[in-house]
Amino acid sequence: GIRISKLTKPEWLLSDEGLPWDSVHYQLAMPELQGISQPMVLAVAEPPRIDEETGVELTLTTPVAERVNALANRMDRWVTLQTKENSDKRVAVVYYKHPPGRQNIGADKLNVPESLFEILQRLKAEGYKTGELPESPEALLDEIQDRGVNLPDQQSGLEDLAGKVPSVSKETYLERFKQLPEAVQAEMQHGPVGYLHAQLKNAANNGHTKLGNDLLKNGVKDLRHMLRNY
Template sequence: MRLLFLLLVLLSFGFAQKLVLVVSFPNPPRKLHLLLQSAQEVGLEVQGVYLRAEDLKSLQLPEADIYLVDTPPEEIRKALQEKLTGKRLVFLSPPTAGDPQVLSKLLPYYSSGGRENFKNMFKAFAGLPAGPPRELPAVGFYHPARGVMENLPQDFEKPLLVLFHRSDLVAENTAIVDSIIVQSEREGLPAVGFYYPETEGLRRHLHKLILEGRPLPSVVVNLRLMYFAYEEEKKAFEELALPVLQGITYRGRKEDWKKNPQGISVTSIPFHFTLPEYMGAIDPTVVGADQPLKEPLLHMVENLVKRAKAWRDLQSLENSQKKIAIVYYNYPPGERNILASNLNVIKSLELLLKTAKDRG
């Protein structure tokens, strides 16, 4: 009886229509998976397409009457608009175009995100009774055992802070974040996640991380890709004045990474190494893979957390107690050739050692 009622409702609202969901990078593939699952639980038949920028040259999309799209990169939005001229397109994120009636009905659910909201969104889309949107803060703290928190609870004293994308939280794609937090707590270092939207920089949210001029965390692990607001991130890292370790998510399967003698692809170097280094992040380490879903590499997570704890412990030492090794790059090679590609290594070492001595 319930299925018959659902069928009659869908037909009465014209949903013999074909629906296609289009989700693009940097959203995780898991988000599309969760959307499709939510639509199917409501009884809708939908198809899904996950896009990366490199897919645009040979872009093929299923035929549909309406396309629901989530694609932050402008180049992908423009390509879809050109490819689907004359079709009903609704851009849910960012909400830039589409049928205003459909957009106003779906956006409150979609912008909050999460399984329950997605399910109610598709109910509203199909004209079925739907509960109100369950709001998820745009920015907040996260812990696998305590959920989302708008502010850092007082019992998290000088924690390790894991920076990650809000879209991973929305898509229930936090396995790597969870693993880092759990491993950190095993090492005796409190840990908590901090999420914010992909297109925003950390600097506008520093008021949540700095109290009376002092940073609340002791060390930071960054899991975010920083190509949208990297200048803001750079300034934020400078103002925090804390060690920021760069965690890398391998684009592919864990097994492929283990077998790959190269490790990270050449095309990933700007996002995982160059930009983070420019912003002040150090010690880039692969901590997981993203296919089919994000999954941690436990031994690499353990290595990263131990180094993060060592950085935290250094902060409690007097400068006179710290032992520093200086490694310099010597090219062209030679015992008496301290050049580092013709840079003035001797002068740099002199300044570095003098500064270190002046600071104890």
């Protein structure tokens, strides 16, 4: 769990960086090097106040209730995983693929298809339900290129993929979508301008004029940069 002592909750939610840059090394980087993963902000700063007896300015932190609840739910699911049979577990294997296209499956000169093939074989041997596996890394690569690629600029390719991959119902999607922060929903519906508009509203509603001006300035700069590339 991460405690932010320099930003209040509205400031944290409106900031571009999220975690102050000068605390990233000891609150994120070092713990990750030690094997600690999935960090979550659990507390943020309260507005500073002056102690009546000493005259010292104090900045205390306060828990973020929804984040504490989310971490508790995550821990509960971790405990559940420890008691589940491997055959009942659901595992997502994420592979690197950039830039978009059928041939760009790889990372730093690693043999990604062969590594994925070995991982899948190991999972099957340990009782996970993998279904029928390809006979070779080459066959796995063919299957990935047919069903597991990112083709944002190829409409016909996306339509072809749509019938080959697992999906969720419209009702399930909307239920999950409504759980996203308002600004993220706005971005998904209206792009970068939608996100900027939602964040500017949040800044105005919380009386953070300077943060709002900074958001507007940075947002316009990002939009200009994006338009230049097109």
